[in-house]
Amino acid sequence: xxxxPILLTILDILxxxxxxxxxxxxxxxxxxxxxxxxVQRVFYFHVGTGWVALLGFIIASIAGILYLITKNMxxxxxxxxxxxxxxxxxxxxxxxxxxxxxxxxxxxWTWDVRLxxxxxxxxxxxxxxxxRAGIEDPEKRxxxxxxxxxxxxxxxxxxxxxxRLFRSIHPVVVGNPSxxxxxxxxxxxxMRNTLFIALIAFTILFVDFIWHRVRLGGLQEKVEQxxxxxxxx
Amino acid sequence: MANKKTINTVTADHRPPxxxxxxxxxxxxxxxxxxxxLAAEFRSRELxxxxxxxxxxxxxxxxxxxxxxxxxxxxVTAGVLWTTFAFAGTLGLNRSMAVEKDxxxxxxxxxxxxxxxxxxxxxxxxxxxxxxxxxxIVLPLYAFFYNETRIFKxxxxxxxxxxxxxxxxxxxxxxxxSVQTRTRExxxxxxxxxxxxPVLIASVLASGAIINDMSLPQIMTPLNLLxxxxxxxxxxxxxxxxxxxxx
Amino acid sequence: xxxxxxxxxxxxxxxxxxxxxxxxxxxxxxxxLGPNGAGKTTFLRILSSLSRPTLGKVIVAGHAxxxxxxxxxxKLGVVSHLPLLYPELTAEENLQFYARMYGITNYQSRxxxxxxxxxxxxxxxxxxxxxxRGMSQxxxxxxxxxxxxxxxxxxxxxxxxxxxxxxxxxxxxxxxxSHGRTVVMTSHDLIxxxxxxxxxxxxxxxxxxxxxxxxxxxxxxxxxxxxxxAN
Numbered sequence: 001x002x003x004x005p006i007l008l009t010i011l012d013i014l015x016x017x018x019x020x021x022x023x024x025x026x027x028x029x030x031x032x033x034x035x036x037x038x039v040q041r042v043f044y045f046h047v048g049t050g051w052v053a054l055l056g057f058i059i060a061s062i063a064g065i066l067y068l069i070t071k072n073m074x075x076x077x078x079x080x081x082x083x084x085x086x087x088x089x090x091x092x093x094x095x096x097x098x099x100x101x102x103x104x105x106x107x108x109w110t111w112d113v114r115l116x117x118x119x120x121x122x123x124x125x126x127x128x129x130x131x132r133a134g135i136e137d138p139e140k141r142x143x144x145x146x147x148x149x150x151x152x153x154x155x156x157x158x159x160x161x162x163x164r165l166f167r168s169i170h171p172v173v174v175g176n177p178s179x180x181x182x183x184x185x186x187x188x189x190x191m192r193n194t195l196f197i198a199l200i201a202f203t204i205l206f207v208d209f210i211w212h213r214v215r216l217g218g219l220q221e222k223v224e225q226x227x228x229x230x231x232x233x
Numbered sequence: 234m235a236n237k238k239t240i241n242t243v244t245a246d247h248r249p250p251x252x253x254x255x256x257x258x259x260x261x262x263x264x265x266x267x268x269x270x271l272a273a274e275f276r277s278r279e280l281x282x283x284x285x286x287x288x289x290x291x292x293x294x295x296x297x298x299x300x301x302x303x304x305x306x307x308x309v310t311a312g313v314l315w316t317t318f319a320f321a322g323t324l325g326l327n328r329s330m331a332v333e334k335d336x337x338x339x340x341x342x343x344x345x346x347x348x349x350x351x352x353x354x355x356x357x358x359x360x361x362x363x364x365x366x367x368x369x370i371v372l373p374l375y376a377f378f379y380n381e382t383r384i385f386k387x388x389x390x391x392x393x394x395x396x397x398x399x400x401x402x403x404x405x406x407x408x409x410x411s412v413q414t415r416t417r418e419x420x421x422x423x424x425x426x427x428x429x430x431p432v433l434i435a436s437v438l439a440s441g442a443i444i445n446d447m448s449l450p451q452i453m454t455p456l457n458l459l460x461x462x463x464x465x466x467x468x469x470x471x472x473x474x475x476x477x478x479x480x
Numbered sequence: 481x482x483x484x485x486x487x488x489x490x491x492x493x494x495x496x497x498x499x500x501x502x503x504x505x506x507x508x509x510x511x512x513l514g515p516n517g518a519g520k521t522t523f524l525r526i527l528s529s530l531s532r533p534t535l536g537k538v539i540v541a542g543h544a545x546x547x548x549x550x551x552x553x554x555k556l557g558v559v560s561h562l563p564l565l566y567p568e569l570t571a572e573e574n575l576q577f578y579a580r581m582y583g584i585t586n587y588q589s590r591x592x593x594x595x596x597x598x599x600x601x602x603x604x605x606x607x608x609x610x611x612x613r614g615m616s617q618x619x620x621x622x623x624x625x626x627x628x629x630x631x632x633x634x635x636x637x638x639x640x641x642x643x644x645x646x647x648x649x650x651x652x653x654x655x656x657x658s659h660g661r662t663v664v665m666t667s668h669d670l671i672x673x674x675x676x677x678x679x680x681x682x683x684x685x686x687x688x689x690x691x692x693x694x695x696x697x698x699x700x701x702x703x704x705x706x707x708x709x710a711n
Contacts, residue, residue: 068476120427120430121427123426123427124427124428126423127420127423127424127427130416130420130423130424131410131411131414131420131424133415133416134414134415134416134417134420135413135414135415136415137491137492138491138492138493139490139491139492140413140480143476143477144410144413144414144477147406147410147473147476147477148410148424150469150473151403151407151428151466151469151473152427152428154465154466154469155427155428155429155430155431155462155466158431158458158461158462158465159430159431159434161431161458162430162431162434162435162438162455162458163434165434165438165454165455165458221493224493225493228493228494256550256554256583257580257581257582257583258583261580261583262580262581264580265577265580265581266581268577268580269566269569269573269577272569272573273566273568273569274568276568276569276607277568332566336562336563336564336565336566336567337560337562337563337564338564338565338566340530340558340560340562340564341564341565341578341623342581343529343530344528344529344530344553344556344558344564345553345578345581345582346550346551346553346554346582346583347550347581348550479532480525480530480531480532
C-alpha cells in the first residue's frame with residue numbers, strides 16, 4: 001500500500017494555517033471599505049479563488065498538451081485534477097462575486113466579461129466531464145479529454161476578448177480602473193497586503209488539492225488493476 | 234506454398250492488373266470525399282431537409298417568442314439568424330459524422346492510403362457546403378418573411394461565411410469525437426457551444442453592426458477576432474484530427 | 481508477408497494481446513480461430529493499421545506498422561463485419577469513391593472486373609441501401625480487392641449471412657485466394673474455415689496457442705481446435 005507522502009501531510013497543515021491567516025486578515029485586519037462596508041471583505045477570497053481557478057484552467061490545457069506528446073497517463077490524472085479543482089474554485093468565485101455584487105451593483109448577476117467568461121468556462125468543464133463519462137477506454141478518454149481542454153483553453157481568451165466588446169461594468173481593481181466600472185475602490189496598503197496573503201494562501205491550498213487528486217487518481221487505477229487481477233485471471 | 238489449387242473457371246481477376254494503384258494526392262483524396270458526401274446528400278436530401286425545416290421552425294418560434302416587429306427586428310436580425318444556424322448546424326454535423334460511423338465507413342476512410350488531414354478537410358468542406366446551402370435558402374426566406382433586405386449586403390454575407398468556417402472547423406472535429414462516445418448525438422451541442430461562443434458573438438456583433446450601418450471600427454473589431462479564431466481553430470482542428478481517429 | 485513479434489495491445493488496464501507471435505508466408509490462407517474475446521478482432525485491426533500496437537513489432541507487406549502505415553494500407557484489403565459502404569450511393573459509386581481514395585487511375589474497367597467477380601454486375605446502378613446482407617458483404621469484398629492488394633484480412637465475413645449467401649461468399653473467397661494472395665480470416669465457423677484455409681491458428685487469451693497446416697491435420701479441425709483450447 002502506498003503511504004501518504006510526509007510532504008503532502010506538511011502541505012495539508014500548511015494550507016490550513018495559510019487559509020486561517022488569510023481569513024483572519026480578511027475579516028479582522030483589513031480596514032473596512034468606506035463605501036461598501038463589511039461586504040467588501042468577501043473580495044479577498046473572491047480574487048483568491050478566482051486566481052487559482054484560472055491557474056487550474058491553464059494547467060489543465062498544458063497537461064493536455066503534455067499528455068498528447070508523451071501519452072503518459074500521469075498527465076491525464078493531472079489534467080483531470082486541475083479541471084476538477086478549477087471547476088470548484090470557479091464556482092466559489094462566482095458565488096462570492098454574487099454576494100458582493102448584490103449590494104455593489106444591486107444585482108446578483110450581470111452579463112459582465114469576467115462573469116460571463118467564468119460561466120462559459122464552467123460549461124466547458126461540465127462538457128469535459130460529460131465527454132469523459134461517455135468513453136470506456138481510459139486511453140481514449142485521456143486523449144479526448146486532453147484535446148477538449150486544449151480547445152477550451154484556446155477559445156476562452158477569445159471569448160473574453162469578444163465579450164469585452166460589450167461594455168464591462170466589472171471593476172478593474174489592480175491596474176487602471178476603467179471609467180465605466182462601478183463599485184471600484186482604491187486599495188490601502190493593508191488591503192493590498194491582505195489580498196496578497198489571500199492569493200498565497202489559495203495557491204498553497206490549490207497545490208495541496210491537486211496533489212491529493214492526482215494521488216487519488218493513481219490509487220483508483222491501482223484498485224482497478226487489483227480488481228482485474230483477482231477477478232479476471 | 235501449398236496453395237496451388239487449380240480452378241478452371243477463368244474469371245476477370247486472372248487478367249493482368251488493368252489499373253495502376255498509387256497514393257492519391259491530398260487534393261484528390263479531399264475532393265473524392267467531398268464528391269461522395271455531396272452525391273449521397275443530393276440523392277437522399279435527408280440532412281439538408283432536416284436542417285432547412287428546423288431552421289424555418291426556429292425562425293417561426295423566434296417570431297412569436299420575441300414578437301419580431303419592426304423595432305425589435307432592427308436589433309435582433311443578426312442574433313436570430315445566427316442562433317438558427319448554430320442549432321441547425323449541429324443537426325448537419327451529427328448526421329454527417331454518423332453516416333461515417335454507422336456502417337464502419339470511417340474505418341474505410343482510414344484504411345485508404347491517404348493523409349488523415351485529407352479526411353478532415355473533406356468532411357469539413359462537405360459540412361461547410363451543407364451549412365452554406367442552408368444559409369443560402371434561409372436568408373431569402375427571412376428577407377421574405379420580415380421584409381428585411383439589409384441582410385443581402387455583401388459584407389453581411391462575408392461575415393456569415395467567416396463565421397460558418399469557424400463553426401464548422403471546430404464542429405467537425407468535435408462531432409468526430411462525440412460520435413465515438415456513448416452519448417453520441419446528445420453530446421455534440423454541449424461540447425460545441427461553449428467552445429464556439431466567440432464565433433457566435435463576434436459574428437452577431439459584426440453582422441449586426443453591418444446591417445445597422447455602424448462605424449467601421451464597430452464592424453472590424455469583432456471581425457478581426459473572428460478571423461483570428463478561424464485561423465487558430467482551422468490549424469488546431471487540422472492538427473488534432475489525427476489524435477481523434479487513431480486507436 | 482506478415483511478421484508479428486511479441487505484439488502486446490492494452491486498452492487502458494486491460495491487456496488484449498500478450499506478446500503474440502505470428503508469421504504468414506506469401507500465398508497462405510490462414511484461418512484465425514478462437515473464442516469470443518480472445519482478441520481476434522483487435523489483432524486484425526492492428527494488422528490493418530487501424531489500431532496501434534502497444535508493444536512489439538508488426539511488419540505487413542514489407543512495411544513496419546505504425547510508422548509506414550500509409551504504404552501498408554496501399555497493399556492491404558480489409559473486410560470487416562461492417563460493410564464499410566455508403567447506403568445512399570450505388571454499388572458503382574461506392575467502388576468509384578474507394579478507387580479514388582486508393583489513387584487508382586482508369587478505374588472504370590477495374591470496377592467492371594470486380595463487379596463481375598462478385599456477381600453484382602447487374603446491380604451496379606442500384607443503391608446499396610436496397611442490398612441484402614449477402615450482397616452488401618460481396619460488395620464489401622469487391623471494395624477490399626479493388627486496388628489488387630497483396631494481403632487481405634477478413635473479420636468474420638460470414639456473420640449474419642444465410643445459407644445461400646454464405647455459399648456465394650465461399651465462391652468469391654476461393655476465387656480471391658487462388659491468385660497467390662495472402663489471406664488472414666477470423667471465423668467462428670469451423671466447417672467453412674476448414675474448407676477454405678491452408679493453415680489454422682488458434683488465438684486464445686491474447687496469444688497464438690496452436691498452429692497447424694491443413695496437410696498435417698490428422699482428424700477434423702474441430703478436434704484440433706478443442707485440443708488447442710484445452711491445453
